[in-house]
Amino acid sequence: MLTDDEKRRIEAELDKYERKETAYLEALKILQECRRWISDEGIKDLAVLLNMTPDELDAIAAFYPFIFRKPVGRHIIFICDSVSCWIMGYEGILDHIMSRLGIGLAETSADGKFTLLPVSCIGMCDHAPALMIDRELHLDVRMENIDRILESYE
Amino acid sequence: MEKPLTGHIRRGEMLGIEEYEKMGGYLALRKALHGMSPQDILAEVKASNLRGRGGAGFPTGMKWSFVPADGRSAGPKYLISNSDEMEPGTFKDRVIMEGNPHLMIEGMIIGSYAVQADIAYIFLRWAYVQSSTRLERALAEAYEKKYLGRNILGSGYGLEMRIHTSAGRYICGEETALLNALEGRRGIPRSKPPYPQLSGLWGKPAVVNNAETFANVPHIILNGADWYKGLSRSKDGGTKIYGISGKVRKPGWWELPMGTTLRELLEEHAGGMQSGFTFRGALPGGGSTDFITADHLDTRMDFDSLSRVGSRLGTGIVIVLDDMTCPVGMVLNLTRFFARESCGWCTPCWAGLQWAEEILDRIEKGAGRPDDLDLLAFHCRMLAPGHTYCAHAPGAMEPVQSALKYFREDFERHIRERKCPFKNRR
Numbered sequence: 001m002l003t004d005d006e007k008r009r010i011e012a013e014l015d016k017y018e019r020k021e022t023a024y025l026e027a028l029k030i031l032q033e034c035r036r037w038i039s040d041e042g043i044k045d046l047a048v049l050l051n052m053t054p055d056e057l058d059a060i061a062a063f064y065p066f067i068f069r070k071p072v073g074r075h076i077i078f079i080c081d082s083v084s085c086w087i088m089g090y091e092g093i094l095d096h097i098m099s100r101l102g103i104g105l106a107e108t109s110a111d112g113k114f115t116l117l118p119v120s121c122i123g124m125c126d127h128a129p130a131l132m133i134d135r136e137l138h139l140d141v142r143m144e145n146i147d148r149i150l151e152s153y154e
Numbered sequence: 155m156e157k158p159l160t161g162h163i164r165r166g167e168m169l170g171i172e173e174y175e176k177m178g179g180y181l182a183l184r185k186a187l188h189g190m191s192p193q194d195i196l197a198e199v200k201a202s203n204l205r206g207r208g209g210a211g212f213p214t215g216m217k218w219s220f221v222p223a224d225g226r227s228a229g230p231k232y233l234i235s236n237s238d239e240m241e242p243g244t245f246k247d248r249v250i251m252e253g254n255p256h257l258m259i260e261g262m263i264i265g266s267y268a269v270q271a272d273i274a275y276i277f278l279r280w281a282y283v284q285s286s287t288r289l290e291r292a293l294a295e296a297y298e299k300k301y302l303g304r305n306i307l308g309s310g311y312g313l314e315m316r317i318h319t320s321a322g323r324y325i326c327g328e329e330t331a332l333l334n335a336l337e338g339r340r341g342i343p344r345s346k347p348p349y350p351q352l353s354g355l356w357g358k359p360a361v362v363n364n365a366e367t368f369a370n371v372p373h374i375i376l377n378g379a380d381w382y383k384g385l386s387r388s389k390d391g392g393t394k395i396y397g398i399s400g401k402v403r404k405p406g407w408w409e410l411p412m413g414t415t416l417r418e419l420l421e422e423h424a425g426g427m428q429s430g431f432t433f434r435g436a437l438p439g440g441g442s443t444d445f446i447t448a449d450h451l452d453t454r455m456d457f458d459s460l461s462r463v464g465s466r467l468g469t470g471i472v473i474v475l476d477d478m479t480c481p482v483g484m485v486l487n488l489t490r491f492f493a494r495e496s497c498g499w500c501t502p503c504w505a506g507l508q509w510a511e512e513i514l515d516r517i518e519k520g521a522g523r524p525d526d527l528d529l530l531a532f533h534c535r536m537l538a539p540g541h542t543y544c545a546h547a548p549g550a551m552e553p554v555q556s557a558l559k560y561f562r563e564d565f566e567r568h569i570r571e572r573k574c575p576f577k578n579r580r
Contacts, residue, residue, distance in 0.1 A: 017316060018230070018273055019356065021338030025321050063340040063497075064321035066280050078281075082242040083441055084399040086487045087479055120324055120491060121441075122281045123245040125399035125473070126406045135283045 163253030208364030242441030261368030388413030400474030439468020442549030
């Protein structure tokens with residue numbers, strides 16, 4: 001069941017558009033904000049409100065990488081692995097993060113703090129290598145700064 | 155030098171509506187609504203030679219003219235800004251959306267009036283958090299000042315504008331995939347025809363243009379097509395936001411006359427290569443354009459000049475390959491991107507790109523086979539335009555086919571020496 005708060009927020013979003021279909025993704029994103037990730041239960045709950053079958057909604061949710069269908073940590077590190085960041089050495093940054101957190105890509109650290117995900121070009125190529133943690137950008141990332149960046153998250 | 159797109163931008167903050175108006179903002183909209191018919195606007199934009207800035211370079215005025223001009227009885231018409239910037243190596247639309255969002259919005263309103271659209275959407279990339287915040291503010295300001303909503307500036311014309319923030323996937327930048335995504339479906343491309351101008355969103359006419367394209371429109375309307383064409387150093391009108399990334403001294407973006415040479419961009423604006431690195435080649439307009447080499451440095455960065463040397467202007471944002479970076483590794487990185495971002499709808503694309511990635515991966519790792527280069531060339535042919543629903547796979551093959559042409563010796567060395575000769579060179 002959606003909570004009253006979830007329902008209220010999602011319905012407000014659906015009302016913003018001429019056709020509610022435009023807000024399906026936004027509805028998923030709101031639920032994700034509330035629950036951190038979208039479980040099978042979440043798909044079923046939301047499908048009722050959107051008047052769809054759970055399968056229909058899951059087909060949409062599964063298509064978009066920013067909708068998480070598996071549990072994630074408190075913070076998500078999106079590391080850009082596209083061409084400019086590759087040229088500028090993102091792989092060294094990635095290796096450092098993986099060994100420091102003891103996880104691989106698409107994994108969550110044992111303390112539940114960080115999930116590490118690759119992300120396609122985030123348009124910060126003039127400041128490569130670049131990464132995002134949650135909604136915050138970190139640009140021109142250097143090896144010596146990574147630990148400090150990670151430590152700044154609770 | 156005139157910089158209509160970015161001249162007013164202060165790096166780090168956005169222009170609010172009052173500042174934008176002081177600099178002549180929304181005067182073009184007043185001029186359009188109070189003295190010009192939709193046909194006048196179409197004629198002016200056609201005369202300006204404005205070509206789409208998203209990559210394909212389709213003439214904007216012509217694109218708009220395909221929207222049926224009949225009355226509104228047929229139901230709503232839509233206009234959409236493709237603000238889903240995600241081409242690898244590209245960072246230009248965010249410059250406008252973060253720095254001067256009203257310029258894009260004003261261009262969208264004028265474009266909407268020209269095609270008599272009822273509803274406009276900004277299709278925005280989820281990762282562009284700052285663009286989102288600033289566009290939200292700009293939209294609220296524009297509604298407040300009655301540049302949006304019913305009866306804009308007393309003209310009788312009305313338009314609603316909304317932001318749709320996506321949730322990832324490169325393919326959503328393909329216009330028919332974008333339309334599916336806006337309809338709340340999986341963002342997969344559609345077979346064309348019908349073209350979106352006839353049957354776009356929910357079966358109604360829709361026109362999709364790139365964010366930078368819209369930013370040109372107010373200036374064309376305010377100053378005229380001849381002034382606009384005069385800004386350019388080539389046949390295509392206007393200025394262009396160019397940019398460079400890679401091992402150059404000052405990676406960044408600059409608004410320059412359309413038709414500026416790659417040499418000027420690299421040497422004068424980006425300060426040349428970093429010390430210890432030599433220019434070997436470049437993708438002139440994002441990850442899905444063909445390589446050009448040092449022989450092409452004096453090529454003008456415009457649509458026709460770059461296609462004459464076998465590449466494309468694309469987004470106009472350059473990725474530089476230096477002599478310490480492995481061209482096979484670079485092409486592998488790009489192919490991996492395109493394979494991952496394939497929507498999975500048509501088989502040549504999802505299967506072909508994964509296969510191409512596997513071949514490149516084993517060559518890079520030193521396990522390449524003697525016939526692998528022929529196999530890659532086969533993929534370049536079989537994923538060329540005409541074999542797939544959309545331009546995703548053909549675009550992915552552009553850097554591969556041109557790397558095979560210009561850097562063949564590097565591929566052969568990988569296979570012959572059973573290792574990447576660039577490992578440990580950096």
